[in-house]
Structure formats: C-alpha cells, structure tokens
Amino acid sequence: MKNMSAVVLGVDLGTSAVKVLAVDKAGTVVAQQSVGYELQQPQPGYSEQRPEDWVTSTTAAIQRLISEDHLKPEDIQGISYSGQMHGLVLLDANHQVLRPAILWNDTRTTPQCHEIERVMGDQFVEITGNRPLEGFTLPKLLWVKENEPEIWAQTDCFVLPKDYVRYRMTGQLAMDYSDATGTVLLDVKTGKWSKTICEQLGVPERICPPLMKSVDFAGNVTPKYAQQTGLTITTKVYGGAADNAAGAVGAGILSEDKVMASIGTSGVVLKYEDNPNTNYHGVLQFEDHAFPDKYYSMGVTLAAGYSLSWFKKTFAPDVDFTEMVASAAKSTVGANGLIFTPYIVGERAPYADADIRGSFIGIDGTHQRYDFVRAVLEGIIFSFKDLMQIYEEHGSQFKTVVAIGGGAKSPLWLQIQADIFNHPVVSLQNEQGPGMGAAMIAATGLGWFDSMEDCAQTFVHYGKVYEPIAENVTAYQQIDQVYHQAYSQTKGMTAALMAYRRAE
Numbered sequence: 001m002k003n004m005s006a007v008v009l010g011v012d013l014g015t016s017a018v019k020v021l022a023v024d025k026a027g028t029v030v031a032q033q034s035v036g037y038e039l040q041q042p043q044p045g046y047s048e049q050r051p052e053d054w055v056t057s058t059t060a061a062i063q064r065l066i067s068e069d070h071l072k073p074e075d076i077q078g079i080s081y082s083g084q085m086h087g088l089v090l091l092d093a094n095h096q097v098l099r100p101a102i103l104w105n106d107t108r109t110t111p112q113c114h115e116i117e118r119v120m121g122d123q124f125v126e127i128t129g130n131r132p133l134e135g136f137t138l139p140k141l142l143w144v145k146e147n148e149p150e151i152w153a154q155t156d157c158f159v160l161p162k163d164y165v166r167y168r169m170t171g172q173l174a175m176d177y178s179d180a181t182g183t184v185l186l187d188v189k190t191g192k193w194s195k196t197i198c199e200q201l202g203v204p205e206r207i208c209p210p211l212m213k214s215v216d217f218a219g220n221v222t223p224k225y226a227q228q229t230g231l232t233i234t235t236k237v238y239g240g241a242a243d244n245a246a247g248a249v250g251a252g253i254l255s256e257d258k259v260m261a262s263i264g265t266s267g268v269v270l271k272y273e274d275n276p277n278t279n280y281h282g283v284l285q286f287e288d289h290a291f292p293d294k295y296y297s298m299g300v301t302l303a304a305g306y307s308l309s310w311f312k313k314t315f316a317p318d319v320d321f322t323e324m325v326a327s328a329a330k331s332t333v334g335a336n337g338l339i340f341t342p343y344i345v346g347e348r349a350p351y352a353d354a355d356i357r358g359s360f361i362g363i364d365g366t367h368q369r370y371d372f373v374r375a376v377l378e379g380i381i382f383s384f385k386d387l388m389q390i391y392e393e394h395g396s397q398f399k400t401v402v403a404i405g406g407g408a409k410s411p412l413w414l415q416i417q418a419d420i421f422n423h424p425v426v427s428l429q430n431e432q433g434p435g436m437g438a439a440m441i442a443a444t445g446l447g448w449f450d451s452m453e454d455c456a457q458t459f460v461h462y463g464k465v466y467e468p469i470a471e472n473v474t475a476y477q478q479i480d481q482v483y484h485q486a487y488s489q490t491k492g493m494t495a496a497l498m499a500y501r502r503a504e
C-alpha cells in the first residue's frame with residue numbers, strides 16, 4: 001500500500017464517462033480513474049443512458065483506485081459529486097428505476113416547452129430565472145406524463161443523474177440546489193419547489209425530492225456499497241453540484257473578472273453572478289451556484305466535444321484522438337476557408353432551436369482531413385464566441401477565460417480559444433475542473449476548510465496562460481463575420497432535412 005494520508009474523492013459523472021479523482025489535503029490529485037459508458041440515440045433528437053451504467057462505472061472506478069492505485073479505504077474520508085445536469089431519472093415506490101434516463105441533450109420535448117410557455121408565459125421566467133428549453137427536466141416530466149402514462153402512474157420520485165448515484169451509495173434520496181435550478185421546477189427566490197408550476201402543469205409536488213446544499217452531509221456509505229467497492233462505512237458523502245457549478249468551483253470562478261469555457265460533451269461559457277436579478281431574458285441560463293446564495297449564468301452549445309468525438313468516430317476511427325486534434329496544426333487559421341457549425345444535435349444557446357443541424361461550408365477540392373479537424377475545433381469556439389458576445393453586450397468586464405473539460409487537454413485548441421476570444425486563456429494544472437470542484441465540496445463538507453473560497457486557495461492551480469496572437473485575432477474576426485451568418489442561412493434548409501428524416 002502507498003503511504004498516503006487522508007483523501008477525498010471527487011466523482012465527475014459526465015456524459016461520456018465517470019471520472020473519479022482522489023485529492024489530498026494539499027489539493028494534489030494523487031490518483032484518478034475513468035470508466036466510459038454508452039449514449040443511446042434511438043431516434044433523431046433522443047438521448048438516453050441507463051442509470052445502472054453510471055453506478056457500475058462509478059463502482060468500477062472506485063474499486064480500481066483501491067486495487068490499482070492502492071488507496072487505503074480508511075484514508076478515503078469524504079466523497080462528493082459533479083453531475084451532468086437536467087437528466088430525468090424516474091423512480092417507483094421501491095426506488096427502482098422506471099425507464100432509461102432522458103438526458104440534457106435530448107430535444108424531443110419541443111411541444112412540452114410550447115405548452116409551458118402557453119400556460120405560464122412570463123411568470124415562468126420570473127419563478128425559475130429560465131425559459132423552458134428542451135434540455136431541462138420539467139419538459140421531460142411532461143413528456144413522460146403524456147407519452148408513457150403507465151410509467152407516470154408508477155412514478156414516486158424523480159432525481160438527477162448524480163443524485164441517483166449518491167442514493168445508491170448512501171440510501172438517501174436528495175437533490176442539491178445547483179442541480180435543482182436546472183430542473184426549472186424550483187422557485188429560485190424562495191429556494192422551494194414551485195407550487196405554482198406544479199399546480200399549473202399538473203406535476204404532483206410529492207414526486208420532487210428533498211433539497212440540500214452542495215456541502216451538506218448526505219450520509220455515510222452503506223454497508224452494501226462498502227462491500228461492493230471496498231470502501232469503509234466511515235466514508236462521509238456530501239451533496240455535490242451540477243457539473244457546471246462544480247466545474248466553476250474547480251476552475252476558481254469566484255468573481256466576475258473570470259469566465260469559464262468548458263469543452264465536455266457539451267460546451268459552456270459561464271460567468272459568476274453577484275446580482276440575482278441579472279436578466280438575460282432566458283437566452284442564457286441562470287442557476288444557483290454550489291456556494292450558498294451565489295449564482296452563475298451560462299450559455300450552452302449542445303455539441304462541443306461531442307462534435308469532435310462524432311467527427312473522429314465517423315472519419316478517423318483508427319487515429320489516436322490526441323494525434324487527430326494535433327493534425328489541425330497542419331491547416332491554417334480559418335482552416336483554409338472551411339467553416340463548421342456545431343449544431344449536430346440541435347442548439348440551445350444563443351439559438352434555442354431543436355431542429356437546426358450542422359454544416360461544413362466552403363468545402364474545396366484541395367481540403368484535407370486536417371482542414372476539417374481544424375474547422376471543427378474552430379466552429380465550436382465560434383459558437384462560444386456568440387455566447388461571450390452576450391456578456392460583452394451586457395457590459396461584463398472579465399479579463400481571463402479559464403478553460404476546463406476534456407477539450408482543455410489540447411494546447412492547440414487552447415490557443416484557438418485565446419485567438420477567437422481575444423482574451424488570455426488559462427487551463428488548470430493536472431485536472432479538468434468538475435472533478436476537482438466535487439473534491440473541493442467534499443473537503444469543505446468534511447471541515448478541512450472553513451469555506452469553499454478557502455479551499456480554492458489551496459486546491460485551484462492554474463497552468464500555462466495562452467495569450468491572443470494579434471494576426472490570428474484579426475483573421476478570426478474576419479471568419480467570424482461569415483460564421484455569424486451561418487445560423488440564419490442554414491436554418492430553413494436543415495429544418496427541411498430534419499422533416500424529411502422524420503417522414504422517412
């Protein structure tokens with residue numbers, strides 16, 4: 001056994017994989033394990049996962065930390081979570097899962113969103129801080145109610161992905177506030193489930209789980225889960241947070257002078273908000289932070305890392321991922337005049353449009369695969385730039401962009417971000433963000449630190465700063481003018497193609 005001292009585990013339950021980090025009191029990542037799982041897309045617009053896969057993969061990652069990385073179970077003092085947001089997990093009276101989870105990037109719920117708008121109008125944004133969009137949990141509940149009445153009749157409770165994993169570890173059902181805002185069933189001013197929304201839309205309030213803060217103690221690991229993993233029952237489990245809230249904690253987004261750019265399966269541009277009344281009119285999401293009484297706003301590109309993973313799976317299955325990304329350096333700034341729009345599963349912000357689809361624009365007979373890779377990398381960041389412009393239009397004065405998520409592994413992509421944003425971009429040392437945020441929640445919950453702000457002083461370490469290169473900035477400004485027209489120019493054509501597919 002390694003001679004290690006106390007550690008906490010940060011469980012980052014992503015869309016492509018669960019990553020579990022072991023972090024010591026100095027904020028050093030002493031070990032990490034990742035186990036992937038599948039996404040099921042049975043129809044265009046559908047996106048589901050099996051909650052059992054999250055549990056077995058998390059269990060396998062913890063087992064490996066103990067058996068391969070030689071963590072001593074008694075040293076694992078606390079566990080907390082960062083979870084993919086909005087995904088609907090329905091449980092019956094015995095807390096058995098009733099159907100596959102309907103995920104954040106599932107866009108089947110456009111009719112339910114229209115119905116919410118029709119019934120509640122502006123009152124909905126006043127209560128939740130958000131417009132009803134396809135990805136959120138409430139429209140998914142209404143979809144099940146309408147389309148699967150036999151499942152609805154058996155529903156005793158709903159939770160979100162990481163809440164289900166926490167339930168399987170502790171036996172206690174709960175949801176933390178940062179994830180609860182993403183259901184759009186929470187009254188953000190009172191911090192309670194909204195009776196008005198429940199009554200007006202026919203969702204029984206009894207199916208909403210108990211609420212807790214991110215750092216609240218949720219329970220000890222149960223004897224059964226201890227036996228399955230090798231953990232001991234002395235390990236304490238804390239609430240955890242929505243992955244973007246946890247990512248912001250891990251990225252040290254504690255003030256309005258930094259924004260976060262996350263490239264996971266989704267893409268997120270996120271800003272800490274001091275003022276709970278800031279109004280982006282529902283174009284950006286407004287959410288409770290993992291810090292008590294703090295907030296953040298964000299815009300979400302539905303397919304960021306997913307666009308790149310799709311490209312690799314489809315056109316470069318035999319090439320190593322890092323090599324494929326690095327090949328983009330052989331192309332030019334602006335990908336030799338090739339543009340990619342990353343709307344391959346529809347879009348959420350700034351265009352809330354479930355039917356838009358992606359495009360390559362400007363394909364030339366001389367283009368090579370590396371030009372396409374570069375166009376994909378750039379197109380994702382142009383889409384982030386659209387979101388950043390909303391902050392700039394609101395007079396935001398941020399200086400630095402902190403890049404997190406799997407996409408932050410590529411130095412080339414970090415430089416592209418700096419050049420397109422025209423801001424310095426910094427990544428984290430040795431870590432991707434959300435898992436560290438989850439570990440910080442456990443460390444604070446355990447009382448290792450007085451607050452998460454204190455914990456951030458020890459745990460958050462920035463790496464290299466990527467400065468914008470003036471000539472690249474100018475070139476990207478030119479390409480951005482063209483990119484910016486692509487949504488409106490392709491909207492009608494791609495919607496017609498979607499209609500064709502649906503009729504097939």
Ligand SMILES: Nc1ncnc2c1ncn2[C@@H]1O[C@H](COP(=O)(O)OP(=O)(O)O)[C@@H](O)[C@H]1O
Nearest residue numbers: 014015016017264265305306308405406407410
């Ligand atoms: N070596 C790499 N360079 C750049 N991007 C990468 C690399 N490896 C993976 N990625 C991107 O990271 C994404 C996954 O990021 P991650 O934060 O783990 O996602 P999630 O939390 O949604 O599971 C993938 O979709 C992929 O596009």
Ligand SMILES: O=C(CO)[C@@H](O)[C@H](O)COP(=O)(O)O
Nearest residue numbers: 014015084085104264265266
């Ligand atoms: O829907 C959102 C945020 O509103 C997504 O950001 C999900 O939370 C999934 O995150 P990743 O798996 O891409 O990290």
